[in-house]
Amino acid sequence: MKKIITKSICGLMVLSTFISCGNNNSSSSEPSSSEEIEVSETWELVEIPGYTLGNEDTSTLEVVPTTTVRFHFNRADEQYTPWSIWGWDNSNSSGGAAYQFTHYDEYGVWGDVNLVDVAPEGKTCTELGFLIAIDPGGSWQAKDFGSDRFVTISPTSPGGIQHVYLLSGVEKQYPNKDATRKHSISSALITETTKLKIYFGLVKSKDFNFDAKNFTIEQDGKVLTNYAAEEYNSKSKNVVLNFDKELDLTKQIKVSYKFEKNHTDVAIPNYVVLFNSDAFAEKYTYTGDDLGVTFDKKLNPTATTFKVWAPTSSKMVLNIYDNGDPEKQANPTNSYEMTLGDKGVWAHTVTQNLHGKYYTYTVTNPEGTNEVVDPYAKSAGINGIRGMVVDFNKVNSEIQGWDQDVRPDFGTNGTDASIYEIHVRDMTIDPDSGVTKEKRGTFAGLAEKGTTYTNDDNVTVSTGLDHLKELGITHVQILPFYDYNSVDETKVSTDMSMEVEGSNYNWGYDPLNYNVLEGSYSTNPYDGINRIKEFKEMVMAMHSYGINIIMDVVYNHTAKTNDSNFQLLVPDYYHRRYSTGELYNGSGCGNEMASDRSMVNKFIVDSAKFWVDEYHMGGYRFDLMGLVDNKTMIDVYKGCSELYSKVMIYGEPWTGGTSKLKVAHDPANIKNQQTVQASLGQSYFADAGVYVGAFNDIIRNGIRGDNSPGVGWVYGQSSSYGGIYSGMKGLFAETNTAAKNVEPQQVLNYVSCHDNYTLYDQLESKASASRDFNRVYKQAETMVFTAQGVPFMQEGEDFMRTKVNMRGTTGKYDHNSYNSCDLTNHMDWSLKAENVEMFEYFKSLIAFRKATPELTISTRDEIDAVVTEKGDSKTIALEFDCSTKGGNSIYVVHASQDATHELGGSYEILFSNTNREVGSIVTSLDLLPNESIVLKKVA
Numbered sequence: 001m002k003k004i005i006t007k008s009i010c011g012l013m014v015l016s017t018f019i020s021c022g023n024n025n026s027s028s029s030e031p032s033s034s035e036e037i038e039v040s041e042t043w044e045l046v047e048i049p050g051y052t053l054g055n056e057d058t059s060t061l062e063v064v065p066t067t068t069v070r071f072h073f074n075r076a077d078e079q080y081t082p083w084s085i086w087g088w089d090n091s092n093s094s095g096g097a098a099y100q101f102t103h104y105d106e107y108g109v110w111g112d113v114n115l116v117d118v119a120p121e122g123k124t125c126t127e128l129g130f131l132i133a134i135d136p137g138g139s140w141q142a143k144d145f146g147s148d149r150f151v152t153i154s155p156t157s158p159g160g161i162q163h164v165y166l167l168s169g170v171e172k173q174y175p176n177k178d179a180t181r182k183h184s185i186s187s188a189l190i191t192e193t194t195k196l197k198i199y200f201g202l203v204k205s206k207d208f209n210f211d212a213k214n215f216t217i218e219q220d221g222k223v224l225t226n227y228a229a230e231e232y233n234s235k236s237k238n239v240v241l242n243f244d245k246e247l248d249l250t251k252q253i254k255v256s257y258k259f260e261k262n263h264t265d266v267a268i269p270n271y272v273v274l275f276n277s278d279a280f281a282e283k284y285t286y287t288g289d290d291l292g293v294t295f296d297k298k299l300n301p302t303a304t305t306f307k308v309w310a311p312t313s314s315k316m317v318l319n320i321y322d323n324g325d326p327e328k329q330a331n332p333t334n335s336y337e338m339t340l341g342d343k344g345v346w347a348h349t350v351t352q353n354l355h356g357k358y359y360t361y362t363v364t365n366p367e368g369t370n371e372v373v374d375p376y377a378k379s380a381g382i383n384g385i386r387g388m389v390v391d392f393n394k395v396n397s398e399i400q401g402w403d404q405d406v407r408p409d410f411g412t413n414g415t416d417a418s419i420y421e422i423h424v425r426d427m428t429i430d431p432d433s434g435v436t437k438e439k440r441g442t443f444a445g446l447a448e449k450g451t452t453y454t455n456d457d458n459v460t461v462s463t464g465l466d467h468l469k470e471l472g473i474t475h476v477q478i479l480p481f482y483d484y485n486s487v488d489e490t491k492v493s494t495d496m497s498m499e500v501e502g503s504n505y506n507w508g509y510d511p512l513n514y515n516v517l518e519g520s521y522s523t524n525p526y527d528g529i530n531r532i533k534e535f536k537e538m539v540m541a542m543h544s545y546g547i548n549i550i551m552d553v554v555y556n557h558t559a560k561t562n563d564s565n566f567q568l569l570v571p572d573y574y575h576r577r578y579s580t581g582e583l584y585n586g587s588g589c590g591n592e593m594a595s596d597r598s599m600v601n602k603f604i605v606d607s608a609k610f611w612v613d614e615y616h617m618g619g620y621r622f623d624l625m626g627l628v629d630n631k632t633m634i635d636v637y638k639g640c641s642e643l644y645s646k647v648m649i650y651g652e653p654w655t656g657g658t659s660k661l662k663v664a665h666d667p668a669n670i671k672n673q674q675t676v677q678a679s680l681g682q683s684y685f686a687d688a689g690v691y692v693g694a695f696n697d698i699i700r701n702g703i704r705g706d707n708s709p710g711v712g713w714v715y716g717q718s719s720s721y722g723g724i725y726s727g728m729k730g731l732f733a734e735t736n737t738a739a740k741n742v743e744p745q746q747v748l749n750y751v752s753c754h755d756n757y758t759l760y761d762q763l764e765s766k767a768s769a770s771r772d773f774n775r776v777y778k779q780a781e782t783m784v785f786t787a788q789g790v791p792f793m794q795e796g797e798d799f800m801r802t803k804v805n806m807r808g809t810t811g812k813y814d815h816n817s818y819n820s821c822d823l824t825n826h827m828d829w830s831l832k833a834e835n836v837e838m839f840e841y842f843k844s845l846i847a848f849r850k851a852t853p854e855l856t857i858s859t860r861d862e863i864d865a866v867v868t869e870k871g872d873s874k875t876i877a878l879e880f881d882c883s884t885k886g887g888n889s890i891y892v893v894h895a896s897q898d899a900t901h902e903l904g905g906s907y908e909i910l911f912s913n914t915n916r917e918v919g920s921i922v923t924s925l926d927l928l929p930n931e932s933i934v935l936k937k938v939a
Contacts, residue, residue: 043106043177050081054103054110061159067115068161069128069151072177073101074108075144075168083144086136087113090129090150090562094120098136107165107177115153126153127562132166140588144168147582148590150562171582172201183208183259187580188269190253192277193246196227196269198255199238199580210239214258217241220251249274250314252366268366270581271312275573275597284311285598286343291606292376292515295353298393304354308361308374309599310569311344315364318348319371324358324381324388325526335362355391356529363569372565373513375603378610379528380516382490384483387513388528392614395529399536407618407644408546410474414648414693414745414790415730415856418846419550420473421753421794423507424481424521429496429822432829433463440494441822443481443521443534447541453829461832461839469545471798471839472846475648476542477550477621479754480508481535483516485559486819489525496822500806503821507754509623510559510589514607539616548618550648551611555595555604556627557587574600576660586627586659595632596661596671604628608636612643622675625651625694627659630670630679637690650693650748650790653677665738677732681741686860693746693790699727700751704763704780707756707815711766714776714783714930716896718873728878728892729867730788730860743860747789751780752797759793760800761813775930778841778913779894782932783876785849786892788856788863798842799832841913848911848934854880854890855934875899875927881937889937895927907935 045055071085080101088096097118101111119125128151134141149171154162165174174180186201196217202208212229230240247253249271258264274280286309295301306318319332338346338361346361358381362371373380377387396402410416428435428445432453439445446465454460462470486506497503508518517535519525542549558564558575561583566574576584576594586592594600611617620636622628628651640647653676655661661674665682677694679685685692702720705712713720726734730744752759759780767773777800785791795801805814806824817824832839849855857863857880866885871877874897881889891907902924909920911934921938 045106048078048080048104048109051104051109052102053105055105058159058161058163061161063156063158064160066154066157066160066162069113069115069130069153070110070161070163071101071113071130071132072105072107072110072163072165073132073144073168074166074177074180077168078108080104080109082134082141083132084134084136085111085113086131086133087118088129089115089119089123089125089127091125091127092120092123094118094123096129096137112161127151128153145171145582146585147171148561148585149173170201171580182263182265184265185255185257185267188255188267189273189579190247190249190269190271191240191273192279193249193274194243196241196243196247196253196255197238197273198241198257198267199236200257202237205234205237208259210234212239212241215241216256216258218254218256219248249312250365270572270577272572272577272581273579275594281598284309284344286345286602288345289606291345292374292378293354293359293389295355295391301353301355301391303349303351304389305347305349306338306359306374307345307347308338308376308569309343309345310363310365312570312573313340313346313363313365315362315369316340316346317362318350319360319362320350320354321358321360321386324386324528326385332360333357353391354389355394357389358386358528359389360386361569365569365571367568367571370568372568375513375565375569376515376606377513378515378614379532380483380513380519381528382519382526383488384485384513384516384519387516390528390532392532395532396536399533399540401540402536405536405540405543405616407548407616407646408474408543410546410548410646411856412858413646413691414650415788415858416850417475417548417648417790418473418785418849419475419477419748419790419792420468420471421477421479421792422468423479423754423795423825424518425505425822426795426825426827427467428464428827429494430826430829431496433827434829435464437494438523441492441521442494442523443517443531443538444523447534447538449541453833455830455833457833459833459836461829461836463827463829463832465541465545467827467832468542468547471843472850473547475548475550475618477552477792479552480511480554481518481521481551482508482511482553483513483518484508485510485512487518487520489519492520492525496826498821498823500808500819500821500824503819505819505821505825507818509554509818511554511557512559513565514553514555514603515610536615543616549616550619550621551617552621552623553608554623555607556593556622556624557589557591558593559589561591570599573597578660584658584660586655586657586661587624588656592627592659595627596629601629601632601635601671604632605635605639609639609643612640612647618644618646619648619650622649622651624656625653626655626674626676627661628675629661630673630675630684632671633675633692634670634684634688634690637692648693648745648790649691650695650746651675653679653694654697677742678738680732680746681738686741686743686746691743691745693748694732695748695750695753695792696727696732696789698723698732699749699784699787702727703783704751704759705766709757709762709765709815712780713876713896714763714780715766715768715771718896721873721876724783724876725869725878727789728783728787728876730857730863741860744789744857744863748792749784749787749789750792751784753792753794755816757813757815758801758803759797760802761815764802765813771929774838775913775928777838779930779932781842782845782913783894785845786855786894786932786934788867788880791849796827796831799835799839801828801831845911852890852910852934854882854887855892857882870904871901875901877901879937883937891935891937892933893925893927893935894932895929897929899927901925901927903935905937906939908938910934910936 085099101109132144184201210232296303316338323329338348379388425441429441434451435445517531522531524530702723876894
């Protein structure tokens with residue numbers, strides 16, 4: 001994954017395995033629920049080098065509209081220099097920026113965030129998100145308190161400056177410096193429906209004498225007295241209150257404790273521990289298949305039913321709109337109060353066929369009252385602000401040929417596939433694509449057939465969809481095309497963006513509405529039906545060319561957190577949190593979805609099945625699959641394979657930071673474990689026929705070097721040969737029984753994808769005059785396509801695509817172009833014409849693999865029975881002897897340096913990345929550096 005602009009930190013970081021948004025270097029351990037807060041006894045003004053004295057009193061200034069938030073930061077170690085502020089407009093989901101601490105006073109250091117600067121043009125920031133970090137937006141070396149925090153902006157303040165006081169390592173925000181010296185409630189947790197656990201943050205424990213009489217517990221303003229306090233735990237600084245009847249989860253509970261005559265602190269309890277309990281899951285897990293919108297009958301329906309799961313809500317209102325654009329219709333045409341039923345599901349039936357109407361829910365719960373989009377909405381209006389009611393039977397009947405559409409057959413299983421990663425806009429936005437201008441960059445553009453480009457030398461090449469057909473791949477993996485957050489659909493253009501600033505471009509790894517198609521890829525993003533029809537026409541066009549579609553999905557996190565529809569519907573349920581309420585951030589993007597909870601698992605499984613069933617998807621690539629628990633991945637595979645037996649499901653077997661999920665392999669604990677490479681050979685995956693796969697970063701790094709960019713085997717780095725041999729046999733590694741148990745269809749071999757440098761940029765940056773660059777380039781890909789497993793490459797790899805850095809930053813190439821411009825990201829068809837010989841080589845390589853079943857062996861047992869390693873660290877050589885099984889004995893040889901290699905028999909040359917004569921018989925090989933040859937035994 002790579003991304004992204006979200007309300008939170010989405011900076012770049014480079015690892016040997018991947019690039020993700022956010023910071024993975026600083027681990028955020030679970031915060032202590034009890035705190036001994038360290039503060040100064042007195043306020044003493046001491047010079048802090050590197051900062052300007054600024055201790056003026058703003059309280060006496062004229063009260064005017066707030067334009068600035070001033071963050072005051074105190075560290076007991078007085079080490080301020082590396083730290084700064086990362087701020088973003090959370091109310092408008094804007095991207096973030098770094099702000100420096102500039103001044104000091106007797107409290108510590110302070111710095112300002114200008115609300116005009118942080119808000120998008122024409123918008124007003126009403127909630128500011130922030131983090132205190134070292135090098136935010138860059139390396140993210142560390143964060144002082146790991147979770148996102150938020151400041152509600154006061155409409156007015158003295159001098160227009162709103163002050164926020166912070167203590168290092170403490171979540172709480174204080175209104176003034178004196179408040180930091182006082183005892184507080186650090187957190188309050190509803191652990192059971194009759195239990196409330198309160199933790200205290202104490203300045204000095206010895207000065208605190210607990211007395212339960214100092215509590216005031218309110219539920220929607222009504223004081224509760226029906227509880228008894230257990231003994232105060234002075235070690236962990238907490239106490240448990242037991243109620244004689246269940247607390248009402250739909251009402252806001254407020255906990256107050258009077259520490260002194262003039263000092264009372266207040267906290268709102270969270271439900272995190274309760275949500276994690278088996279009791280909650282048993283009481284509120286809904287298993288029905290009718291969440292979202294359903295109709296009373298398939299043909300000519302006369303009633304429309306809406307259902308939404310929200311067990312902690314006290315009221316739910318269904319809003320119906322004629323228009324999906326709030327600018328054109330501000331208020332609903334009709335609103336209906338919904339009824340709460342079993343398992344926390346709200347429902348209402350309107351006795352009309354509402355196909356084509358738009359809808360939202362207005363939900364009231366302890367978070368307040370908010371209007372939200374249904375997570376189960378199947379289409380939407382502009383920018384995904386309102387869901388759309390869709391009768392797919394009616395829509396499908398209007399798409400000529402959809403009822404006849406079938407996925408193309410591609411072989412036995414994934415080992416017969418060849419996957420090509422694309423981005424919808426990249427493929428056709430270039431005017432040289434030959435695609436009709438109004439369709440460039442859209443689903444419709446990718447459905448257009450017969451497009452070509454001819455250069456000044458009269459070289460003509462296929463483009464767009466026809467390029468995919470000519471190349472001969474079996475699957476395209478398309479970067480996210482669900483409705484994502486970062487592109488403004490009202491400003492989409494079919495012209496190429498030539499600069500990063502204002503490009504309105506994104507890869508889409510910031511999910512907004514999971515079951516809705518992205519509007520910017522349609523020719524009319526205001527019409528929720530239009531995008532469905534155009535996408536299905538693209539699907540049919542690809543299927544007619546023998547190409548299946550794999551959908552890139554991001555179920556690991558959401559673009560928004562506090563204002564996401566999930567959070568507003570059921571606060572604190574859908575995202576993983578520490579018991580104190582702090583968010584886990586294993587995605588590096590501010591949050592991670594709690595797939596281990598039953599209703600999040602259900603949503604992911606339901607969503608995946610929907611896309612396979614309704615849109616004829618051939619599989620999924622799971623972004624940051626390590627954040628999706630084993631059980632959910634198993635459930636997705638089983639559910640989707642029932643709909644389509646050859647479905648391909650694989651993902652990135654890592655995370656982007658510290659997660660609640662553990663790296664473990666316990667069959668009894670699969671819902672609490674990360675899905676990583678080592679998971680996939682376990683009894684509950686491969687042995688159980690659950691062939692979830694993963695990217696093989698080991699062979700990737702071994703062949704071409706790590707992401708830094710490093711130097712790999714093709715440039716003589718022989719130490720990485722062991723991982724390459726494993727990959728050539730369709731394995732990630734050979735370290736233990738489970739690692740050797742993985743099936744070849746679970747191993748995706750590759751040397752580049754959208755993340756990090758393109759293959760050309762990676763290899764060119766380390767090019768050596770002593771090596772033939774084209775031969776190096778061909779060998780890197782040839783090793784992928786002659787390995788057992790599933791071969792994968794990214795768009796343009798076949799004609800040496802490059803991504804020029806247009807950001808004005810250091811570096812010739814852009815290795816993280818998620819929000820760059822079209823000029824960086826587009827498929828440059830003139831480059832294909834220039835490098836047509838390379839394209840023809842890739843085309844022949846793909847065709848050769850398809851025609852050579854000994855390279856696409858479908859099971860682990862079969863590979864183990866026929867494979868023999870024949871080389872060393874400088875000459876990778878393997879023989880796959882299938883002669884006793886009705887096939888041939890195929891010999892694969894790759895040399896990194898000059899070498900003489902004895903074959904031990906007579907072999908016919910079948911394929912070469914040099915000018916070797918195909919069909920000639922040899923018994924030994926004098927190999928050139930970076931020469932790759934495939935042979936067949938004849939005697």
